[in-house]
Amino acid sequence: MKSLVFTVTNDLNYDQRMARICGTLASNGYKVTLIGRKRRNSPPLLPREYNQKRLPCFFDKGKLFYLEYNFKLFWFLIFRSFYAVCAIDLDTILPAFLVCKLRGKVLVYDAHEYFTEMEEIVRRPAIKAAWSALERFTLPRIKHAYTISDGYARLYMETYDRVFEVIRNVPRTSSIPNIETPSTNRIIQYQGALNIGRGLEEAIQAVSELDGFTLRIFGDGPISETLNELVQELKAEEKVEFMGLFSPADLREKTQQAWIGLCLFSDTGLHHQYSLGNRFFDYFHAGIPQISMDFPEYKAFNLKYGVATLIPELNKDTIKSAILELDVNTQMYKQLKMNCAKAREDNCWEKESVKLLSFYSKI
Template sequence: MPENIKRTFESNDAKVPPLGGGGGHLVFSVTTDLTYDQRMIRICTSLANYGYTVTLVGRKMKASLPLTQQPFQQKRLRCFFEKGKLFYAEYNIRLFFYLLFKKMDCIGAIDLDSILPCYFVSRLKKVQRVYDAHELFCEMKEIATRPAIYKIWKKIERYTVPKFIHGYTVNQPIAEEFKKMYAVDYTVIRNIALLRNSSIPEKKEKFILYQGAVNEGRSFETLIPAMKEVNAQLIICGDGNFMQQAQQLVQEHGLQQKVIFKGKIKPDELRAITQQAYIGVTLFDDEGLSNYYSLANRFFDYLHAGIPQLCVNYPVYREINDQYHIAVLTDDISEKKLAVLLNNLLDNEVEYKTLQQNCLKAREQLNWQQEEKKLFEFYNQIFNH
């Protein structure tokens, strides 16, 4: 950054006076298509219902569906580029100018890929800023294993995160990493599904479900070949940077009838598919600290649908499973081991029923209605309510 521009932003960081009274206008920025971002829909809905004015800003793609009406405002920025470095550069510039002319009391950067415009605008407009870190962004496999890309994102992280003194993340290990790296004390607000009065439907067939981003590091290299030995179909709902490779793996192993790609599914439709599934999978390799310390949205989505899952034996999942016993955990994500574990879960009805009942009990304690209380407390402290 040129030194003269840097000084301009530094000099505009006057202390922000605390806001009082009722509510305030919160603006959140993401690089996702808002239609499918269940996490932000959940957060923004809770804050809007609580009394805040909320605007969620995301991207508009060529294939984007019309937005569904929500209790908060939504804005999608159209970009010429849809992926890669040029997309991030273009989106951040467009986001900066949109935010610059938007009235707000607090701006929230959702993950690192939209943090720079949020940071600069918060300084220029002298408004509060919040960092919502869903993961250790720089430690994701697709970044951590590419030195040049890692260097760029790490530089952005080192420059901005210490300046976001208010923030929250999804589990304690990630919060501790941020404290160790940048001396910031972030609140833990887990992304848990909303508790609904839903019973377990009759399963028409025993299929295995993967829902979420089809990205590097999600063990598709071993999960897909494992399906040759598994007595069920694998349904994959989602899209991402590993989609082409995943489809190629299906072709190579002749699994076109066994592994079905559904693409991106709207939240309500995805919830219906999840309820019909027999087993869920939450798998990551450990190439990147972000995977090792992850707490995936799907982990709780499966739990709330009452479906047992096969999950990696990483610290946060193990801590929850030790308490509630809702999953089969594995240290070994090899093709052979995954096939054995999935078949055992398909065939062992006694264990399956036990895990299923434990899911139904656990969701009474692990749900968004409980977790959103921490969200309200967090913003109440910022606004001095």
């Protein structure tokens, strides 16, 4: 039985991708351990079919957090028995890389993000230079890697001449309400991390100027306080609701109750332009249409399945226009909703997990 260790920087409970990956491997004979961090307000770990370990950290964000967490992760890994370590993103790659080199173990890289092109990094040249140097040092020396979109895989091939397999972050199929039943509410839903470049400010501005719509924001993140201040400034407290963090099961239920979802990004950095966000799949799996960006990956998918209305640029006016079009054009809305059924049938974890198992069988 091969022992696999996965490393992330979150507190494990709300990471649906890692729950799917680790759960699938554990149920197929691998001994799996997922390592994350313990925050001051972290709830108890959810029971899983694999081992979980949280490393407590004094620092919660910024450079000192990354230094502390990577230091602790190195010393945790150096004495642990395993066959391979899979580092998720650049923020856990260094300790995994060093330990595997020192001990002659297999290293795998899972690029959830095109890390050096994330907006919060692109905006800070010194930070970008540091992460880019780490990427240049490690990635050319890693043999086994996968990522979440064809766009990211092409970028890594062009930059480092390395093949990245594509294992998308698609949900498992689950029962949903009758997809033909028209929605009577006008709940617009965002779910995911509250980070810059996710269209949250623009969405709040758009909804604040519309009557009869409610924007529900599920998640937490660095700009939570800024978004709350914006809602107060616009006097939109009755139109925007901050829902906080929900367990994956509870979030799926809430998503099914929404009218549409939002999968929006700025065009700053290649990370957004070639992404294929988790929520994009979550929305059509819940049977709801969505507003997304006219970026290459979303455009290609939508040409095939037609689950979203795409906007050419991110601003409050394009979002408002898309919302009103879906509200007025009931036939269009119904067709998008119907298309979700075919999309979720073809794009589900039951099929995507076959690629995951094939990948790990070869390392």
